[in-house]
Amino acid sequence: MKISVSAASGVESVTKRELFKLGVENAPAINGRMTFEGDDRLLADCNLWLSTASRVFVVLSQFKCTDFDTLFDGVSDIKWEDYIPDDGRIVIKPKLVQSKLNAFSATQSVAKKAICERLKRVYKRDFLAENGKTFEIEIGITRDFCSVLLNASGESLHRRGYRNVYGEAQLKETLAASMLELSVWNPSRPLCDLFTGTGTIAIEAAMKEKNIAPGINRTFDFLHFKNFDKKVFEVAKSEAIGRLSQEKPLKIQAYDIDEAQLKKAFIHAKNAGVEDVIEFHNESMENFKSDLLRGVAFANPPYGERLDERPFIEKLYRAYGKVRKSNPDWCFYTITPVSDFERLFCQRADKKRKLYNGRIECCFYAHLGKPQSKS
Numbered sequence: 001m002k003i004s005v006s007a008a009s010g011v012e013s014v015t016k017r018e019l020f021k022l023g024v025e026n027a028p029a030i031n032g033r034m035t036f037e038g039d040d041r042l043l044a045d046c047n048l049w050l051s052t053a054s055r056v057f058v059v060l061s062q063f064k065c066t067d068f069d070t071l072f073d074g075v076s077d078i079k080w081e082d083y084i085p086d087d088g089r090i091v092i093k094p095k096l097v098q099s100k101l102n103a104f105s106a107t108q109s110v111a112k113k114a115i116c117e118r119l120k121r122v123y124k125r126d127f128l129a130e131n132g133k134t135f136e137i138e139i140g141i142t143r144d145f146c147s148v149l150l151n152a153s154g155e156s157l158h159r160r161g162y163r164n165v166y167g168e169a170q171l172k173e174t175l176a177a178s179m180l181e182l183s184v185w186n187p188s189r190p191l192c193d194l195f196t197g198t199g200t201i202a203i204e205a206a207m208k209e210k211n212i213a214p215g216i217n218r219t220f221d222f223l224h225f226k227n228f229d230k231k232v233f234e235v236a237k238s239e240a241i242g243r244l245s246q247e248k249p250l251k252i253q254a255y256d257i258d259e260a261q262l263k264k265a266f267i268h269a270k271n272a273g274v275e276d277v278i279e280f281h282n283e284s285m286e287n288f289k290s291d292l293l294r295g296v297a298f299a300n301p302p303y304g305e306r307l308d309e310r311p312f313i314e315k316l317y318r319a320y321g322k323v324r325k326s327n328p329d330w331c332f333y334t335i336t337p338v339s340d341f342e343r344l345f346c347q348r349a350d351k352k353r354k355l356y357n358g359r360i361e362c363c364f365y366a367h368l369g370k371p372q373s374k375s
């Protein structure tokens, strides 16, 4: 089958690297999607192991499409009965870009009618009850070329299942994992999450240290596909459990001045099975000082979106800059939309990259460490 993986803007390169580790050698990225051939096992592994991807789809058909008749025929030619049982609930999500077909709800109803007509014929029914599991189908038409995709993940892969109490300004788990993958950090290097909030960066790092598959504690829509062999998933899941690291993980440091946030972070860490790896410090990141060499610090500081917060942000970012100066051999990675961050931090970044935190356009700054010998 053809599998397609979507990733947020700016992180496609790291998702490709993760795919390579799963054995996918050639997956060109087009408009944030990477498409390649695979089998049931790869579909399961992509969902279980990709820490940076948003969703995994099965590509059911692709054809040129400039009118509703072609859309109807193209969609009804697909063997929907191989995937959807007679009680399946069908949800259509059109994505229309620069195409003759540009009416969202008409596209939605034509595609749905094509699927339902076919299923009624095959299942010999007058109507479909649609009271079973949900099957989400994306009808993507870009420049008159239609791709019909079946969502194999279900809800977005950032929902790992460990975050059940909500905090303010949380990072998506997939963005936190992408920041780790975009950095020089690896599990053999010390790590500190300086503004941990509900713990997302620290927890994602701890999961990588323990080699916990990001999707191990959640369910996926492909498990309801009629033609998917569930035994394949059971094997993939038990192999993932067998791959848990047996090495003693390095302790991860996590700082926050807000005790309520740290309590949430601890609950999330426990849910993810990594509370033993993270040391939570209920104090300002200004107190962070490490004797460990070649560490990597991550920061998702407050952004101060209101104008009256600007003096607080300036003071905080200046204090943060001093933390880097007192840990010169550490690398510092910061995500923020504050445009004069480098000026406040008092140091030019070695690298920068545009990343989106939800809808907020941010810059991801890398300040690399200066090697030093500590004796």
Ligand SMILES: C[S@@+](CC[C@H](N)C(=O)[O-])C[C@H]1O[C@@H](n2cnc3c(N)ncnc32)[C@H](O)[C@@H]1O
Binding pocket: 167, 168, 169, 170, 171, 172, 194, 195, 196, 197, 198, 199, 200, 201, 255, 256, 257, 258, 261, 283, 284, 285, 286, 300, 301, 302, 303, 316
């Ligand atoms: C944008 S939130 C971090 C959200 C986090 N990445 C998550 O996913 O939940 C910023 C956090 O910085 C904390 N903070 C503010 N000033 C701080 C300081 N001086 N030292 C440490 N933490 C601070 C706030 O309490 C808040 O939890």
